[in-house]
Amino acid sequence: MNNGISRSALCMLVLALVFLLGPFVVIFVAGFSADETLAFPPKSYGLRWVVYLFTVEAFQRSFVTSLLVGAGSTVAALAFGVPVAYALSRFDFAGKDAIKSVLTLPLIVPGIIVGLALLDLMVLAYALPVTWGLLIGHTTLLVPYTVRVVSASLANLRSDIDDAAVTLGATRLQAFFKVVLPNIRGGVAAAAVLAFITSFNQVPVSLFLTGPGVSTLPIEMMAYMETSYDPSIAALSTLLVLFTIVLVAFTEKLLGISKYV
């Protein structure tokens, strides 16, 4: 164990990677199956089930819902979270730690509890549309992410540059939008991508907040799996994996998102 890597440790690393990434290979192979039902290895290959995906109305509708909920709750979480991150990094005040703890609660409390609580005590109690519950539930879940990532970005920015702007005659608000925000736009964008992915993949919070007519893509996929045993979910999963790889690689190149995970 001097400077070299011990052979058994290396074996374990390879094993761990095979275990972590093997399932993706399986999904890719199964996604291009042309068989009637799911079998592995497939007997024939083709784009049959990828094409089929685009004919299923439930997938299309829920995909649009997922995009809208993801975009809406990401924007809302940034609007709520960026001011908090700014206040936490630029001011010293009593109760700072308490505020930090309260705002990390949504990461700790299981999503299924949040979903049920919102359904039972808001949507049903006040006869609100389910979509509201979905948007609110996702937004509260995403606020901790935006606060954390934007805070990390602000920590790398000297706080005297906004003071300098104020000294030169800008208001605090102008200083924020003209000096601070342009300097942390990488962090804000990384927060947005991370938040969007989190919302887009989210199941437990959405579980009770979807109903007939309103459903997100992951919920629709789970419902489809209960009744059908064809390779279409493998095809859809393949597309989702590729979509995520492209998105993550793109943001990693631009912003280095791995710093914030």
Place this chain on the structure above:
Amino acid sequence: MRARVPWWLLLPALLLVGAFFVLPVLALLAGAFKVDGVLGLGHFTAFFNEPLHAQVYWRTLRIAGLATLVSAVVCYPAAMAMVKVPPPWRGLLTALVILPLMVSPIARTYAWIVLLGRNGFANTLLVGSGVISEPTTLLFTEGAVFLGLLQLMMPLMMLSLVSALENLPADVLAAAQTLGANRWQTFTRVVLPLTQEGLIVGGTLVFTGCVTAYITPALLGGPKVLLLETLLYQKVNVAGDIPAASVIAVLLLVTTIAVNQALKRVAR
């Protein structure tokens, strides 16, 4: 650092989380302790009087504990190898460990359905090699749920251990060996004590992640192998039993917080 914080920066987020998160969740949890409007533990005794429920709770703890243990045993050597990989490859490896965390858990869990299903890879292999004559049930077993959860949560252990090992000074290991420690002694007496914080963080993340996962037990365990989360869903959507669901919610929270605190104490 200025002393007076403009509260309007904090207020919107605090109101949002307070009104739409803290209050509803507290109200739901409070429901578990109220029987016909009176404080009491009736819902808890009723819940645990059903043998199935205690069984589900125990199964959840067992699978989560085992997944935490196995991920630690696998990830320690793997992470030790990873921190020694030279830079260009190192970045690629990190990306490969992080990437699964970004991908939809449904996509990740579905691979196990493909592998373990009746016409899946495992059955094809077993029947083809003559180990068994007919395809057997591998899906909807505790083993399937365990594998799925392990695969889902392992990156968290891996990343925690890698960041702990990165901070381990290389000369400490050299010193231990110069002083005559063998590999095992170096690990248990030097590496483990100096990186236990990473192990605790990783362990907490994996255990909590397993206890609170919904997709994996739903897809790989089904109604046959229920865990707390899938039982909660069933209580609401099949039985319409909100008090039982609140009891499970309390159990989920208490369990995750208790394990969190216990592991923190071990680290001290």
